[in-house]
Amino acid sequence: MISLQHITKIYDGGEHALRDVSIDIPDGDIFGIIGISGAGKSTLVRCVNLLERPTEGRVIVDGQDVTNLSGAELRSYRRRVAMIFQGFGLLAQKTALENVCFPFLASNGKVTEADRAKAKGLLARVGLADKASSYPSQLSGGQQQRVAIARALACDPEYILCDEATSALDPASTQQILDLLQQINQETGTTILVITHSMEVVERICKNVTVLVKGKVVEQGPVEQIFADPQNETTKALLGKGSWNV
Amino acid sequence: MSSAQDFLSNYGKLLLQGTIDTLSMLFISTALAYALGIVIGVVLYVTSPSGLRPKGVFNAVLGWIVNMTRSIPFIILLVALMPATRALVQTTIGVRGVVPPLVVSAAPFVARMIEQSLAEVPRDSIEAAEACGASVPRIVWSALLPEALPSIVRGVSITLISVLGYTAIAGAVGAGGLGDIAIRYGYYRYEDEIMVVTVLLLIVLVQLIQSTCDFISNRIDHR
Ligand SMILES: Nc1ncnc2c1ncn2[C@@H]1O[C@H](COP(=O)(O)OP(=O)(O)OP(=O)(O)O)[C@@H](O)[C@H]1O
Numbered sequence: 453m454i455s456l457q458h459i460t461k462i463y464d465g466g467e468h469a470l471r472d473v474s475i476d477i478p479d480g481d482i483f484g485i486i487g488i489s490g491a492g493k494s495t496l497v498r499c500v501n502l503l504e505r506p507t508e509g510r511v512i513v514d515g516q517d518v519t520n521l522s523g524a525e526l527r528s529y530r531r532r533v534a535m536i537f538q539g540f541g542l543l544a545q546k547t548a549l550e551n552v553c554f555p556f557l558a559s560n561g562k563v564t565e566a567d568r569a570k571a572k573g574l575l576a577r578v579g580l581a582d583k584a585s586s587y588p589s590q591l592s593g594g595q596q597q598r599v600a601i602a603r604a605l606a607c608d609p610e611y612i613l614c615d616e617a618t619s620a621l622d623p624a625s626t627q628q629i630l631d632l633l634q635q636i637n638q639e640t641g642t643t644i645l646v647i648t649h650s651m652e653v654v655e656r657i658c659k660n661v662t663v664l665v666k667g668k669v670v671e672q673g674p675v676e677q678i679f680a681d682p683q684n685e686t687t688k689a690l691l692g693k694g695s696w697n698v
Numbered sequence: 699m700s701s702a703q704d705f706l707s708n709y710g711k712l713l714l715q716g717t718i719d720t721l722s723m724l725f726i727s728t729a730l731a732y733a734l735g736i737v738i739g740v741v742l743y744v745t746s747p748s749g750l751r752p753k754g755v756f757n758a759v760l761g762w763i764v765n766m767t768r769s770i771p772f773i774i775l776l777v778a779l780m781p782a783t784r785a786l787v788q789t790t791i792g793v794r795g796v797v798p799p800l801v802v803s804a805a806p807f808v809a810r811m812i813e814q815s816l817a818e819v820p821r822d823s824i825e826a827a828e829a830c831g832a833s834v835p836r837i838v839w840s841a842l843l844p845e846a847l848p849s850i851v852r853g854v855s856i857t858l859i860s861v862l863g864y865t866a867i868a869g870a871v872g873a874g875g876l877g878d879i880a881i882r883y884g885y886y887r888y889e890d891e892i893m894v895v896t897v898l899l900l901i902v903l904v905q906l907i908q909s910t911c912d913f914i915s916n917r918i919d920h921r
């Protein structure tokens with residue numbers, strides 16, 4: 453279980469991106485974090501895999517405090533927590549297969565035949581068996597994001613962090629990606645943290661949700677409950693039940 | 699026709715030797731400048747405030763040294779470095795004598811070009827590599843440099859063409875090569891034909907360098 457405890461993040465410029473955020477993400481969950489632009493969603497998710505260090509507070513994973521990990525320990529922790537980006541984050545000069553193999557290279561310094569076979573299997577899993585030797589520029593946005601998902605699965609992660617994974621995609625590709633994430637969650641029990649500004653995405657796949665406003669948690673609970681009876685004005689506005697003049 | 703034959707039999711050997719000298723100066727010093735410049739450029743990128751391993755003071759000092767070296771005109775650097783050059787390669791003339799100052803002059807230039815090429819790599823892809831649990835050397839070697847390669851190759855043509863200009867300057871102080879020939883025959887002896895021919899040779903060289911680098915760069919770029 454990932455447990456974020458009293459996370460505060462103040463950037464060098466003095467920007468207060470997160471204020472005392474505490475969230476428990478149950479194992480096996482698809483957990484949504486929703487908020488408008490600038491709410492601190494990306495900052496929060498980047499604190500989970502320590503691309504960003506919290507100014508205060510702790511990140512506890514399965515009882516272990518990972519907040520101050522560095523070097524090899526940090527790298528092996530990061531292999532347990534895969535990440536998917538809004539902009540896909542693929543290497544443009546590598547083929548789809550080479551991209552999926554990158555985590556093997558990162559962890560072992562080499563890519564074995566078995567690794568390559570596994571990567572091909574993952575590409576088939578995301579429906580791109582025939583695109584192994586295509587470069588990202590030859591793929592659509594939805595296809596690139598599926599390559600990124602295959603890459604995320606390469607190290608058999610316990611957690612997958614998705615930062616606006618579908619924001620750059622059309623509705624059909626969005627649907628496809630969300631279905632894929634849901635299947636992965638059901639088949640492997642991988643915990644998925646979904647960052648989004650879209651209530652639709654939360655409604656489609658999340659079990660629990662946290663609403664973030666100006667770096668603070670304002671509402672938290674099971675999706676049905678929050679949807680049925682939102683308390684906070686921003687939540688109501690995100691649901692289209694209130695106005696944005698809050 | 700016969701005058702062309704005369705010209706060739708008079709100067710052919712000289713021009714051939716000049717071209718060989720120019721090319722050796724050019725490629726040896728550029729290769730060494732890249733060996734140094736890639737390391738400095740990568741270190742500048744990695745230690746920059748927004749880099750993978752920010753090291754503010756170190757980065758500022760290194761950047762300052764690079765800028766300082768770049769601000770010394772080549773002809774002055776060439777003369778100022780003579781004692782060091784002599785100690786290093788036992789001479790200050792000929793191809794050998796001019797390689798050290800050419801390297802010292804080109805390496806910081808190369809470092810800035812490399813830094814620039816690395817900065818063009820989208821941040822997302824580098825962060826994704828980091829999020830995969832890759833170490834900094836692994837990210838540099840397997841993600842950053844391969845991603846930046848087409849841009850680096852385009853930079854190589856700019857570097858080669860600048861260094862070619864420097865070799866002509868070095869020719870004026872005993873380095874040999876086409877620049878030396880142009881000055882000795884074209885300038886001191888008013889032999890216009892040889893001046894024209896050296897200029898033509900240089901033009902052809904520049905075109906060749908530019909089109910070869912462009913070709914390679916386009917060939918390896920998959921964006
Ligand atoms: N590297 C940084 N340095 C300084 N301030 C930053 C940095 N990254 C983000 N911020 C600031 O922190 C706040 C939260 O940003 P963050 O990117 O986490 O928001 P977000 O909820 O992900 O927004 P969006 O939906 O637009 O992606 C913003 O005010 C932003 O300007």
Ligand SMILES: [Mg+2]
Pocket residue numbers: 493494495615616
């Ligand atoms: Mg964001």
